[in-house]
Amino acid sequence: MELKRRCGRGDLPCARPEGMRLVEKPGDHSIPKESPLRRVLPGVFIANLQQLLNWGRKNSLWYMTFGIACCAIEMMATGASRWDLDRFGSFFRASPRQADFMFISGTVNEKMAEAVKLLYDQMAEPKWVLAMGACACTGGPFAGSYNVVDGVDKIIPVDVYVPGCPPRPEALLDGLLQLQRLVGREGLEFVPRGTAAGAGEGGGRS
């Protein structure tokens, strides 16, 4: 019934409650500090194109539905409602063609290494890799074993390492935030690919 009331110009319906007026306040246009947008005039924003691209990319990092070992259980928990990777714009994509990055969630043995490499090659650029857990970082308890790749960085470039056996979902979320920080700097400064992001504020790359 409220919607039926006419207001403004023409005959467009208006959902605004009676008595409320649109008021532009100067403070309404304030934008978050981390946003690449800068307001120059009311309703006019400018941005560095690379920053704008990075901003979009880092807030929609879709990861591949690919779990290798027990760390995958923790990854699924992180993606589910309790920790909810979705609120960072990340969620599972079931195809490497649609994925931006992949969690290496578990022990990579030499038979699995070919599949991991194949899936990595099928992902479209730009793409990132997050090594999750001790096994994916270094081989973990199986390092030196007869059938285990000692760290997935032997076969594909890794951007973020998250240690732990398995890492807590909070640690994985921190890894994702590190990756977002990395993606946000892409093309703006020298970011060597395939090396670990440093821990802590600011990262270890700059």
Next chain:
Amino acid sequence: MSGASDQRSSTARALRDHLAGAAPFAETDVRPDGEVVVRVPPDKAVAAAEALAGFQPHPLNYLSCVSGVDRPDEDQIEVVYTVHSLPGPAKASLRVRVDRKAERPSLPSLVQVWPAADYHEREVYDLLGVWFEGHPDLRRILLAETFEGHPLRKDFVQNRPPRRRVTREDYQP
């Protein structure tokens, strides 16, 4: 409890008597939990397995596990088929030994008696290097086809070739 225990031991005795007729070459032993241990030479393994599978009224028709045991101090590899009976309480383990020093240690495959032995025998072949003659598809099951050696042999670590580390160069296009 004692009723079930009595039934297990009476079943074990019946199975032992059955084997004395159907597989007289087998060396049998009854363990306290009612499991009948059957030791046979390799060439009699199929006959012993058929005798176990033909036990009435509790045919041992459920192969639950095949284990390989490396015994370097006796220069033998023992393959243990653990079988249960779905209709009843009977259980047995069929144990066959093969010389581990042989170039190609081989045992008859029991896939024709228990089809479930297929993957299990491939695993024993993969990890311990026992060739199962008559197996329909004897390939490695866990390790890559290019893997050299059989890693669960006790002397694998001493005898394995120098390990070639996987490097990033291996996966460059």
